[in-house]
Amino acid sequence: MTDLNFDPICLTQSLVKCPSITPEDAGALDIVQEHLSYLGFKCTRLPFSDKNSYDVDNLFATIGSDGKHLAFAGHTDVVPPGNEDSWKYPPFSATIEDNKLYGRGSEDMKSNIACFISATHKFLIKNNNNFNGKISFIITGDEEKLAINGTTKIMEWTKKNNIFFDHCIVGEPTSNKNIGDKIKIGRRGSISFFLVVKGVQGHTANAHRAENAAHYLTKLLNNIISKPLDQGNSNFLPTSVQIATIDIDNPAMNVIPEIAKATVNIRFNDIYTSHSLTEWMQNQINGIFNKDNKARCTFTVDANAESFINKQGELTKLMTKSITEVTGQNNEPEFATDGGTSDARFIKDYCEVAELGIRNQTLHKVDEFVYLKDIEELHNIYFKIIENFFSKN
Ligand SMILES: [Zn+2]
Structure with missing residues (x-):
């Protein structure tokens, strides 16, 4: 296999270059799968059909053995770019300028997926693939549109296959002024x-x-x-x-x-x-x-x-601790429930779920972008969360 690049910025660029407007996949899931397979994940593609929806491809990937199970959930699909002439750079060019990475899906939510893959890569290398537990990726190709053949069906599939999770982080863009200053623990x-x-x-x-x-x-x-x-x-x-x-x-x-x-x-x-x-x-x-x-x-x-709220438990405590360790910020993150709905609503009945991702500022807009330093920071926070999650203390 060719050498893959696990740098979170390069990986974000590769994902943004796939014009994966729901329900098109345009190679985005393949990129995720290629990187996770390389790390030793067992990958299962889950294409679902339904009379009330177009077909959607999804990916479930898992690594590890018995012990605590941490899942990361996200979507590779994006909303349409709208009028492309209004964009500073073509929306799927993933152009970097002035320390910003531009492109449809850069914020919502390809950078977040890239960061979690990179953080997992770093964690596995550091621990020589030895850790007590399991890490899984729940990645759908349809969160932005009907979401009938997406996360809800992946979760049903995991249950049928006796796969159970302790905690799940959804990588939606939740941060406000600084990475990690806001976590979503429910939704309206x-x-x-x-x-x-x-x-x-x-x-x-x-x-x-x-x-x-x-x-x-x-x-x-x-x-x-x-x-x-x-x-x-x-x-x-x-x-x-x-x-x-x-x-x-x-x-x-x-x-x-x-x-x-x-x-x-x-x-x-x-x-x-x-x-x-x-x-x-x-x-x-x-x-x-x-x-x-x-x-x-x-x-x-x-x-x-329906609205839902996850009471703050072990996961949010661990996230708070990890954010503080990386950023040095003393204030607790804000635990919020604002904004639109998200796929966390399909996961809440299976395990404790919270949403943490890049800063929420340009999603669904023309010239959607992320700051390169925010990608680095989020990657560091995700890494710390994984490390703290599996630490024996
Ligand atoms: Zn999203």
């Missing part, structure tokens, strides 16, 4: 409501013979945003209700519209579940529409992520 949930109000169409001059769907919808929307659902709690921000779309689609100024639609997305904390929010929405509707109305409101729901 997300639910979308697609509301359809059906009234009675008519002439705007004959309103008494019609029932304006738009008036009902605006009243309903006004009510649901009129007061906050909660104030949040020690672990979570307040639940956020956002009107994402309003569609009346009526081209005529003298026609009372029959149909008015809206989409409402709610990012919710652990005070709610998608079930309780669906009830809440039904109550809001019942408050406006009654049997005497000629207008009706129906809705469909897309609930793909």
